[in-house]
Ligand SMILES: [Fe+2]
């Protein structure tokens with residue numbers, strides 16, 4: 001049997017039957033110009049071997065309608081078919097077609113330049129008006145990549161996810177506050193500006209699933225980030241939930257533990273003082289840390305652990321958090337009564 005003879009090379013092959021107005025013209029084009037071997041045929045149809053895929057040209061008197069859709073600035077004719085070649089083979093084909101005087105529907109060009117899925121493409125027609133596209137990807141692994149799953153997470157996407165998952169204003173504000181402190185921490189404890197976006201997003205997203213799935217926290221957000229390819233963020237966020245016993249390895253992991261609870265605690269301190277963040281000192285924060293009944297939900301051991309992980313004095317670290325939050329006092333509602341409208345009117 002034929003299939004068993006070719007068993008070693010058996011693989012899924014694409015099959016496409018398409019209309020042509022003239023079989024001889026199709027033979028010249030697919031056979032001579034494109035170099036496809038011819039398979040079986042009748043006086044109504046011809047099989048062509050297009051790089052192992054089966055194309056069947058069928059004699060037809062009514063060619064299909066073609067529509068044009070925009071793709072990266074081109075009006076792409078639909079339907080069309082063709083091959084994804086490697087980068088060199090694509091260029092060789094483009095040269096060969098140019099030399100053969102091919103009239104292109106879309107001249108050979110590179111689209112999505114500098115983006116995931118950057119690709120070389122060209123469109124031309126067979127003698128029956130069927131459109132063909134041959135392309136090549138700069139990175140073959142990106143054939144099915146979307147900008148969504150291959151590019152780094154952006155702050156806009158992180159914010160969108162947070163607002164989708166977190167209806168609570170208070171929790172959003174906590175996320176924002178930890179983001180602000182983490183961005184400052186990237187400059188203070190991290191490698192500087194190159195860490196800033198990532199560290200900020202760790203702060204922004206660390207509690208993103210808490211509002212809706214508190215019993216699963218932070219499993220949901222960690223899984224989402226892993227799926228998104230953001231392993232470092234996922235790992236750091238899994239570690240901020242110290243009950244999971246994750247080892248804090250990177251500076252990001254450590255900084256998130258050091259900034260999360262303390263930022264929440266400093267915020268709580270601001271809310272009970274008339275001048276809020278504007279005059280808050282580490283000394284009064286430390287005093288309140290000792291008062292177990294104050295902001296009782298804040299885990300004091302986590303606050304101490306954070307400073308230890310970073311190898312800094314707790315008072316210095318508290319001062320750092322205050323300094324990071326102070327310029328954002330109004331936005332975060334930490335300004336005390338200073339920013340409230342004057343009463344009595
Ligand atoms: Fe949390």
Ligand SMILES: [Fe+2]
Nearest residue numbers: 206207260261
């Ligand atoms: Fe938190």
